[in-house]
Amino acid sequence: MARKLLLEHINVPQINTLAVYREKGGYRAVEKAIKNMSPEDVVEEVKKSGLRGRGGAGFPTGMKWSFLAKPEGVPRYLVCNADESEPGTFKDRYLMTHIPHALIEGMIVSSYALGAKTSYIYVRGEMMPQIRILERAIEEAKAAGFLGKNILGSGYDLELYVQPGGGAYICGEETALLESLEGKRGNPRIKPPFPAIAGLYNCPTVVNNVESIAAVVPILNIGAEEYAKIGIERSTGTKLISASGNINKPGVYEIELGVPVEEFIYSDEYCGGIANGKRLKAVVAGGSSVPILPANLILKTAKGDNRLMTYESLADGGFATGTMLGSGGFVVFDEDQCIVRNTWNFTRFYHHESCGQCSPCREGTGWMEKVLHRLEHGHGNLSDMDLLVDVSKKIEGNTICPLGDAAAWPVASAIRHFRDEFEWHVTHGEESQTGNYGLAHYADPLEPVI
Amino acid sequence: MADNEKIKVSIDGIPVEVDPGTTILNAARKIGGDIVPPAMCYYSKLEGSGGKCRTCLVKVSKGSEKDPRPMPKLVASCRTTVMDGMEVQNITSNEVIEARKGVVEMLLINHPLDCPICDQAGECHLQDLGFEHGAVSTRYEFERRTFDKIDIGDKIQLHMTRCILCYRCVFTADQLTNQRVHGILGRGDAAEISTYIEKAIDNDFSGNVIDVCPVGALTDRTFRFKNRVWFTKPVEAHRDCPTCSGKVTLWYKGEEVLRVTARKDQYGEVEEFICNTCRFEKKHTADWAIEGPRAVAHTSVISSNHYENLKPLQVIKENPTLKEANKYQFERSVRL
Amino acid sequence: MLSVKKNEPVEFQEDLISKFDELVKRYPEGRQKSALLPMLHLVQAQFGWLSVTAMDKVASYLKIEPIEVYEVATFYTMFFLQPRGKYVLEVCRTGPCCLVGAERIMKHIENRLGVKENEVTPDGLFSWRGIECVAACGMGPVLQIGPEYTYHEHLTEEGVDQLVESLRNKG
Numbered sequence: 042m043a044r045k046l047l048l049e050h051i052n053v054p055q056i057n058t059l060a061v062y063r064e065k066g067g068y069r070a071v072e073k074a075i076k077n078m079s080p081e082d083v084v085e086e087v088k089k090s091g092l093r094g095r096g097g098a099g100f101p102t103g104m105k106w107s108f109l110a111k112p113e114g115v116p117r118y119l120v121c122n123a124d125e126s127e128p129g130t131f132k133d134r135y136l137m138t139h140i141p142h143a144l145i146e147g148m149i150v151s152s153y154a155l156g157a158k159t160s161y162i163y164v165r166g167e168m169m170p171q172i173r174i175l176e177r178a179i180e181e182a183k184a185a186g187f188l189g190k191n192i193l194g195s196g197y198d199l200e201l202y203v204q205p206g207g208g209a210y211i212c213g214e215e216t217a218l219l220e221s222l223e224g225k226r227g228n229p230r231i232k233p234p235f236p237a238i239a240g241l242y243n244c245p246t247v248v249n250n251v252e253s254i255a256a257v258v259p260i261l262n263i264g265a266e267e268y269a270k271i272g273i274e275r276s277t278g279t280k281l282i283s284a285s286g287n288i289n290k291p292g293v294y295e296i297e298l299g300v301p302v303e304e305f306i307y308s309d310e311y312c313g314g315i316a317n318g319k320r321l322k323a324v325v326a327g328g329s330s331v332p333i334l335p336a337n338l339i340l341k342t343a344k345g346d347n348r349l350m351t352y353e354s355l356a357d358g359g360f361a362t363g364t365m366l367g368s369g370g371f372v373v374f375d376e377d378q379c380i381v382r383n384t385w386n387f388t389r390f391y392h393h394e395s396c397g398q399c400s401p402c403r404e405g406t407g408w409m410e411k412v413l414h415r416l417e418h419g420h421g422n423l424s425d426m427d428l429l430v431d432v433s434k435k436i437e438g439n440t441i442c443p444l445g446d447a448a449a450w451p452v453a454s455a456i457r458h459f460r461d462e463f464e465w466h467v468t469h470g471e472e473s474q475t476g477n478y479g480l481a482h483y484a485d486p487l488e489p490v491i
Numbered sequence: 492m493a494d495n496e497k498i499k500v501s502i503d504g505i506p507v508e509v510d511p512g513t514t515i516l517n518a519a520r521k522i523g524g525d526i527v528p529p530a531m532c533y534y535s536k537l538e539g540s541g542g543k544c545r546t547c548l549v550k551v552s553k554g555s556e557k558d559p560r561p562m563p564k565l566v567a568s569c570r571t572t573v574m575d576g577m578e579v580q581n582i583t584s585n586e587v588i589e590a591r592k593g594v595v596e597m598l599l600i601n602h603p604l605d606c607p608i609c610d611q612a613g614e615c616h617l618q619d620l621g622f623e624h625g626a627v628s629t630r631y632e633f634e635r636r637t638f639d640k641i642d643i644g645d646k647i648q649l650h651m652t653r654c655i656l657c658y659r660c661v662f663t664a665d666q667l668t669n670q671r672v673h674g675i676l677g678r679g680d681a682a683e684i685s686t687y688i689e690k691a692i693d694n695d696f697s698g699n700v701i702d703v704c705p706v707g708a709l710t711d712r713t714f715r716f717k718n719r720v721w722f723t724k725p726v727e728a729h730r731d732c733p734t735c736s737g738k739v740t741l742w743y744k745g746e747e748v749l750r751v752t753a754r755k756d757q758y759g760e761v762e763e764f765i766c767n768t769c770r771f772e773k774k775h776t777a778d779w780a781i782e783g784p785r786a787v788a789h790t791s792v793i794s795s796n797h798y799e800n801l802k803p804l805q806v807i808k809e810n811p812t813l814k815e816a817n818k819y820q821f822e823r824s825v826r827l
Numbered sequence: 828m829l830s831v832k833k834n835e836p837v838e839f840q841e842d843l844i845s846k847f848d849e850l851v852k853r854y855p856e857g858r859q860k861s862a863l864l865p866m867l868h869l870v871q872a873q874f875g876w877l878s879v880t881a882m883d884k885v886a887s888y889l890k891i892e893p894i895e896v897y898e899v900a901t902f903y904t905m906f907f908l909q910p911r912g913k914y915v916l917e918v919c920r921t922g923p924c925c926l927v928g929a930e931r932i933m934k935h936i937e938n939r940l941g942v943k944e945n946e947v948t949p950d951g952l953f954s955w956r957g958i959e960c961v962a963a964c965g966m967g968p969v970l971q972i973g974p975e976y977t978y979h980e981h982l983t984e985e986g987v988d989q990l991v992e993s994l995r996n997k998g
Binding site: 670671672673674675676677678686 | 892893894895897898901902
Binding site: 209226231392393394395396397398399400401403404405406407408411428434435436438439440441 | 541542543544545546548564565567570590593594596597598600601630631633655656658675677678679680681682
């Protein structure tokens with residue numbers, strides 16, 4: 042059984058209450074940090090753990106913290122990014138629903154490390170039930186003296202608030218999130234300046250994902266060295282993976298980074314294999330923005346090595362034959378799924394969610410959606426694939442924020458790996474409306490290797 | 492670093508010294524000529540403008556003397572400040588030219604291309620941009636987005652279909668007037684400039700949104716369909732105005748003043764904002780002290796019939812400095 | 828141009844105002860605009876949608892221009908600028924949910940309610956619409972119903988029928 046750090050007590054009844062959470066060792070990290078460690082010690086510990094941002098970009102959390110400017114007399118802020126909106130990702134919702142105190146405890150420790158006196162958890166508006174759960178947990182923590190004035194008699198004050206979003210994927214981008222928290226439209230800011238210098242209310246700010254903040258708690262509890270022993274290379278610790286699509290056991294799994302992808306898909310400990318006895322066609326491994334890979338390339342790298350659930354292994358081969366771990370949104374497609382339809386669906390999502398601020402993304406996402414809609418409905422041309430690849434290239438890297446890249450990559454990768462399926466949609470217009478291209482030569486091994 | 496110490500950068504191989512904090516775009520403007528990136532949303536007089544249209548993207552091939560690594564992506568030159576020793580490529584980078592072509596195509600896919608009936612034609616920045624940096628044709632085969640025209644007050648018309656969402660008019664209202672009543676509503680490609688409930692924009696300086704609009708989305712209703720700009724004669728004039736500087740350009744047809752605008756510099760930016768009284772109410776020669784004909788860039792269609800031209804812009808192939816600096820690229824393009 | 832078909836006068840009662848007062852305390856002096864999104868949620872929960880009058884009142888409470896409220900309200904998809912049914916069934920229509928039948932569920936809801944997306948049933952009780960990913964992909968197909976935003980997971984046609992029935996009985 043793999044080691045669990047975040048979800049260890051997920052099945053304990055009433056773990057969402059402070060009492061039960063404390064019984065299971067909760068808030069030890071707060072006591073340890075505030076009583077025995079300086080803020081710098083906590084930052085150093087997180088640095089040593091090798092923790093990388095769990096929201097998608099994988100930037101080392103400790104390093105991000107050390108960039109925070111600390112001018113005299115200016116407040117600093119910690120903002121938790123709980124705007125989980127990446128299609129395929131639902132780990133933060135799961136964690137906040139079941140163990141809200143894990144996030145609250147992480148927020149207290151992290152705020153202490155950064156010297157923040159007021160911190161916000163920005164939760165997407167659709168998660169009203171989770172907002173209520175978090176607010177109740179904050180009340181409990183406050184009553185127990187873990188929040189508010191003079192925490193545990195240390196002289197450190199912290200106020201923690203939950204802020205609802207209003208329904209916008211773009212607010213998961215950190216500067217758009219800050220704009221939204223300031224009561225504005227979620228238009229990403231032009232960087233520099235980075236939030237570490239001028240973030241919320243123009244003050245130095247750190248924005249971290251829910252899972253990154255929650256992970257600080259076990260790092261302090263077991264020690265950075267112990268944490269860094271889990272995993273492989275620069276992928277240390279455990280990671281929550283949201284598994285969805287055509288699998289037997291969709292849900293959130295905590296894995297030790299380094300589990301083979303094949304084991305993750307087929308073992309009963311995790312996804313439990315493809316549903317309904319079907320075969321694997323493709324996987325989006327890190328949320329809808331990352332390149333889709335056909336079965337053969339997700340299970341093994343182009344070099345023939347087993348592909349592992351790590352930042353490095355999933356990225357092996359670059360975008361030509363690899364993908365990214367991203368936010369850990371693991372979406373599995375069986376042989377009956379149509380890649381063209383799914384690409385159109387994802388592109389519609391990005392078109393819908395583009396903020397409209399910069400021209401390549403505003404216009405380009407809509408254009409790609411229209412071309413894909415035409416292809417999916419059997420009215421496409423053989424030249425459409427080249428057009429899509431070119432339009433995606435014109436968006437990628439040329440926008441203010443990464444939404445442009447996120448919209449471009451799924452399209453470019455689907456055409457890269459499934460071009461024949463797109464062509465079949467053009468050449469078999471009518472048939473494609475009722476039938477399915479199927480697996481072609483992208484089959485997974487019939488017998489699982491492991 | 493001392494306050495007066497200059498920063499050395501090079502753009503397309505041409506060195507220039509500028510003050511710390513200068514953007515790449517403004518450094519390029521200091522050099523002038525073909526190496527100046529086009530800008531559709533940046534407006535030097537409006538704080539916070541720029542970064543949105545992406546037409547001014549350039550390649551930073553060397554970050555600075557201290558950290559010579561190139562920047563991983565193309566950057567918006569209007570919002571990126573220069574570093575000492577920075578090397579920037581604009582028209583000498585194929586990557587930039589391709590990306591810009593892409594941006595122009597994106598800006599045009601939902602544009603109505605109704606130039607023949609648009610009041611802005613002849614002084615439209617999008618027209619110039621498409622001509623100078625665009626591809627020969629579009630690959631867009633779908634219906635274009637359209638909106639109904641709205642009159643915002645009796646002096647200004649908003650034709651949202653033509654808008655490229657540069658946000659300049661929003662910044663203008665924010666920074667020049669005491670009450671902003673229009674803004675960006677909706678999002679993505681459904682976003683629009685609007686007042687939500689057809690409110691009139693009624694403010695002494697509201698007319699300036701017409702001058703800052705790079706396209707024909709905001710036009711002067713008092714000039715609407717009166718004439719094509721290239722048939723009118725621009726004349727510089729001023730008056731003693733209690734509200735603004737009173738320095739304007741009058742646009743004549745024969746003896747008649749058809750419209751009044753602020754004076755614009757070579758990048759199409761207003762030199763000094765003017766008030767609505769000067770713009771809309773003073774349309775008689777007797778209201779003004781005439782200074783003389785307005786210099787118009789020779790490339791502009793407005794100069795086709797008359798008047799003093801500005802010094803022609805230097806074309807890259809004829810500019811000895813550029814020629815020398817980009818020897819390798821020229822030789823390569825000849826070889827190819 | 829966004830237009831307004833119906834614009835009733837609204838009155839903010841004391842309890843709502845006192846909630847506003849609590850909200851603005853969360854932010855530093857002069858940053859009361861931060862309360863805008865939570866305030867709009869409260870207003871919508873009470874009135875069912877955001878009328879121009881309601882938004883103007885929010886603006887005057889926060890001492891900002893009305894356009895600043897309109898700009899925000901039209902940016903975020905959760906805010907309704909037109910009256911909707913009492914219960915708005917919002918079905919996730921994004922990729923992972925579609926892999927497990929979200930499109931079938933939407934078709935079923937359309938037939939069951941007899942109205943198209945964003946329309947209101949004659950009794951004023953129901954509207955439905957497809958929305959983008961709500962971060963419940965492993966529990967798909969899912970739908971949410973405001974203003975509490977309760978979730979209904981692993982939807983089936985029968986489950987939808989029962990849900991609609993129980994809401995109809997509740998009235």
